[in-house]
Amino acid sequence: NAGVTQTPKFRILKIGQSMTLQCTQDMNHNYMYWYRQDPGMGLKLIYYSVGAGITDKGEVPNGYNVSRSTTEDFPLRLELAAPSQTSVYFCASSYPPKLTGGNYGYTFGSGTRLTVV
Amino acid sequence: DQQVKQNSPSLSVQEGRISILNCDYTNSMFDYFLWYKKYPAEGPTFLISISSIKDKNEDGRFTVFLNKSAKHLSLHIVPSQPGDSAVYFCAAGFKAAGNKLTFGGGTRVLVKP
Numbered sequence: 276n277a278g279v280t281q282t283p284k285f286r287i288l289k290i291g292q293s294m295t296l297q298c299t300q301d302m303n304h305n306y307m308y309w310y311r312q313d314p315g316m317g318l319k320l321i322y323y324s325v326g327a328g329i330t331d332k333g334e335v336p337n338g339y340n341v342s343r344s345t346t347e348d349f350p351l352r353l354e355l356a357a358p359s360q361t362s363v364y365f366c367a368s369s370y371p372p373k374l375t376g377g378n379y380g381y382t383f384g385s386g387t388r389l390t391v392v
Numbered sequence: 393d394q395q396v397k398q399n400s401p402s403l404s405v406q407e408g409r410i411s412i413l414n415c416d417y418t419n420s421m422f423d424y425f426l427w428y429k430k431y432p433a434e435g436p437t438f439l440i441s442i443s444s445i446k447d448k449n450e451d452g453r454f455t456v457f458l459n460k461s462a463k464h465l466s467l468h469i470v471p472s473q474p475g476d477s478a479v480y481f482c483a484a485g486f487k488a489a490g491n492k493l494t495f496g497g498g499t500r501v502l503v504k505p
Contacts, residue, residue, distance in 0.1 A: 279435070306491050317396075317481060317495035318436075325490045333492065365435050372487045373443075378424045380438030381493070 277301050281366050281384035288356040288391045296351040296387050298366030306369045307349040308381065309341065311362040318365065324349055356391045363388050395419050396484050398496035407505050411469040415482035415496050420463060422484040426493065427456060427467045430479045472503045
């Protein structure tokens with residue numbers, strides 16, 4: 276059972292280049308997320324999706340785009356890379372929250388470490 | 393604004409003793425709270441959650457306590473083991489918002505043998 280798979284694991288981009296971070300999950304989760312983690316900081320939400328064809332902005336969406344054409348895949352597109360986008364990017368997926376309260380939690384991928392120079 | 397805050401960046405504890413990690417939040421409307429553990433070069437892994445209608449949840453060596461009046465939650469790890477050495481994040485979310493989570497900045501725990 277692979278869970279959440281992110282590719283690539285590492286990437287160096289030049290300023291102004293573009294790239295797509297890939298994320299796929301095999302748990303049939305409807306909900307998917309992209310977070311970024313800057314050094315010594317917590318995770319900040321970039322975009323999320325509650326199902327195929329539905330996406331919405333998180334806390335830090337500027338400079339990014341997403342699409343969700345299938346339940347399994349949720350790619351993150353960086354256009355015109357900037358040094359401020361140097362970060363570790365995590366994709367995650369989840370079930371909806373429990374009806375009785377509490378939460379099943381997210382399953383995270385292992386991350387993509389991106390450096391923009 | 394930081395709605396979820398972990399004020400202690402690091403914690404050192406002896407193997408076998410209790411680790412207590414703290415987290416404060418500002419929004420009293422959060423529906424649930426979660427704790428995650430993260431090793432270097434890996435994604436965070438889910439540890440335990442608690443609904444806002446509860447004040448305690450236990451799972452093996454991990455117990456989370458919620459004090460709503462103080463807007464404070466804590467994670468107790470008993471007994472601490474060297475494999476618990478990691479960064480721990482608390483997070484909070486709303487049911488009606490796509491299960492989005494707001495994360496604290498993390499606390500690095502070192503368990504000394």
